[in-house]
Amino acid sequence: MTLPALTLSADQAEAYDRVADLLREMGVDLEQGLVLPARESKSAVMALIGKAGSGKTLLLAELYKALEAAGLEVVSGDYESRRRKDRRTLAILAPTNKAASVLRTRGVPATTIHRILYTPVYDPEYERIAEWLTGHGDRPEVEGLSEAALERALLSYQTHKSVPAALAAAGLRGSDFITGWKRREDPLDVGFIDEASMLDDRQFEDLQEIFPTLVLFGDPAQLAPVNQSGQMVFDTLKPSQKMELHRVHRQEADSPILDLAHALADPALSFEDFERMVEETARRDDRVVWGQRVEVDLMARSPVLVWRNATRIRLIHAFRSVHGAPETELLAGEPLICDGIELPMKHRKKRLDLEARGLIKGAQVIYLGPGRKPGFSRLHVFGAEEPQVSAASIVKIEKPDEEEPFIPYAARMGAAFLHGAAVTIHKAQGSQWDTVQVFAPDLYAAARAGRVEAGQPLWKRLAYVAITRAQERLIWVVRNRLSRPSGPLRVDDLGVGPAPLSLTAEEE
Numbered sequence: 001m002t003l004p005a006l007t008l009s010a011d012q013a014e015a016y017d018r019v020a021d022l023l024r025e026m027g028v029d030l031e032q033g034l035v036l037p038a039r040e041s042k043s044a045v046m047a048l049i050g051k052a053g054s055g056k057t058l059l060l061a062e063l064y065k066a067l068e069a070a071g072l073e074v075v076s077g078d079y080e081s082r083r084r085k086d087r088r089t090l091a092i093l094a095p096t097n098k099a100a101s102v103l104r105t106r107g108v109p110a111t112t113i114h115r116i117l118y119t120p121v122y123d124p125e126y127e128r129i130a131e132w133l134t135g136h137g138d139r140p141e142v143e144g145l146s147e148a149a150l151e152r153a154l155l156s157y158q159t160h161k162s163v164p165a166a167l168a169a170a171g172l173r174g175s176d177f178i179t180g181w182k183r184r185e186d187p188l189d190v191g192f193i194d195e196a197s198m199l200d201d202r203q204f205e206d207l208q209e210i211f212p213t214l215v216l217f218g219d220p221a222q223l224a225p226v227n228q229s230g231q232m233v234f235d236t237l238k239p240s241q242k243m244e245l246h247r248v249h250r251q252e253a254d255s256p257i258l259d260l261a262h263a264l265a266d267p268a269l270s271f272e273d274f275e276r277m278v279e280e281t282a283r284r285d286d287r288v289v290w291g292q293r294v295e296v297d298l299m300a301r302s303p304v305l306v307w308r309n310a311t312r313i314r315l316i317h318a319f320r321s322v323h324g325a326p327e328t329e330l331l332a333g334e335p336l337i338c339d340g341i342e343l344p345m346k347h348r349k350k351r352l353d354l355e356a357r358g359l360i361k362g363a364q365v366i367y368l369g370p371g372r373k374p375g376f377s378r379l380h381v382f383g384a385e386e387p388q389v390s391a392a393s394i395v396k397i398e399k400p401d402e403e404e405p406f407i408p409y410a411a412r413m414g415a416a417f418l419h420g421a422a423v424t425i426h427k428a429q430g431s432q433w434d435t436v437q438v439f440a441p442d443l444y445a446a447a448r449a450g451r452v453e454a455g456q457p458l459w460k461r462l463a464y465v466a467i468t469r470a471q472e473r474l475i476w477v478v479r480n481r482l483s484r485p486s487g488p489l490r491v492d493d494l495g496v497g498p499a500p501l502s503l504t505a506e507e508e
Contacts, residue, residue: 012059023190026042028072033071046243048216049217049234052262054245056217059217060108079120091116091211093192094110096198096363097364097383098382098430102431113207114355126167130177149170156169164178187209191215192215195219195430197219198222220235220244221264221265231454255287256474260467271444274463287474292478292481295437296322302434304439319421335365340415341414341416342413343414357381358386366379368491372390376392393410428465433471434470435473
């Protein structure tokens with residue numbers, strides 16, 4: 001086997017070879033660079049699993065490069081040509097926008113599962129531009145678009161490889177060129193699924209209908225989906241379909257955060273022992289902080305991670321109080337988490353439109369200000385390729401010791417949001433931030449409760465997931481206190497401009 005130029009470890013090389021063997025059986029020979037027509041009767045699933053730092057993302061990136069070099073066409077989910085039905089395709093997917101954006105920052109053209117399950121329907125006039133941009137048609141002449149606008153679109157596409165972004169650069173809105181969304185009818189080919197520990201059984205079944213060849217990348221130490229009884233989809237695969245990566249590659253950078261994460265595998269480690277380990281690490285390395293209070297300035301961009309819902313609500317209330325946020329409205333810069341779409345089934349098209357733009361359950365957004373109609377919000381969606389949208393919103397502000405949330409304002413129907421200054425560790429899976437604050441008193445409560453999940457103390461699984469959300473710096477908060485903000489909430493760091501897309505049951 002000819003491996004990529006990058007030197008892989010022994011376990012990565014073995015994993016690469018096993019995936020290459022699977023692909024060869026499906027008609028894609030990475031060694032020879034040979035791609036045969038797809039074999040319709042065959043299907044295969046493989047899972048590459050490993051803890052944080054074991055090199056899963058690096059391996060995924062190298063496999064992507066090899067498949068692209070062999071001639072597979074990467075499907076992004078924003079536009080697909082109707083030509084070349086005989087093509088072999090690759091799609092790289094993640095369960096959330098944030099997880100997909102983490103891969104994109106590493107040069108891997110990932111999209112969300114939803115954007116592959118549902119595909120956009122383009123207006124025929126503007127589809128000619130998309131065909132030209134993707135190399136499947138001649139340069140078009142479109143009424144109302146100048147040559148300069150087409151050049152802007154071409155330059156944008158060459159930079160971002162996104163058809164919607166290119167058309168936006170030409171001065172078009174999504175509602176100009178996308179007329180609706182439909183469930184995918186034609187299957188694809190090879191699918192790489194990152195953060196596969198987050199998949200539930202229904203999503204896994206949907207993906208198997210679309211991809212004859214599936215490779216799952218996941219972390220067995222994370223938390224299983226809430227409705228999966230502690231089991232992840234790759235737990236049901238045969239041993240011959242799974243390989244675990246053991247070597248921890250990022251330890252070469254001497255990461256104290258990963259040291260702490262992997263220490264949790266010791267069955268004899270108690271919560272008190274682990275906290276002493278965190279405190280000792282903080283004394284010698286400033287990438288780990290023994291925090292005496294929650295740093296409020298971080299909460300607008302990086303939520304505090306908690307276990308208990310009551311803790312989450314208390315911290316959100318405190319965050320709003322120290323910023324002087326009135327009960328009747330939101331301040332520009334407040335963080336929100338999408339809690340789903342509240343639309344009746346007859347508005348299925350509008351639901352798909354909102355979800356396709358990144359407003360799926362768990363999406364992290366920043367409130368930019370009110371829209372032009374009551375109940376509309378201008379939003380910045382983290383991880384979305386086109387992050388600024390205007391949408392009908394139902395914002396729910398939960399309060400301590402009150403069963404019903406307070407709703408400062410709401411559209412009749414649209415995207416529903418909870419406040420995002422604090423989130424549960426379950427909801428944080430798939431996301432990463434440069435700096436992460438973990439609310440340790442909640443994990444102590446989990447340890448005291450003695451709960452076990454998938455054979456491991458729940459507090460250890462919670463701690464593992466929480467601290468591995470931190471890319472650069474971990475703050476282990478040990479007291480129930482909140483700092484004062486150093487200044488007002490801000491949005492200028494988001495490149496805020498007019499929101500180009502209007503997404504709702506009623507156009508603004």
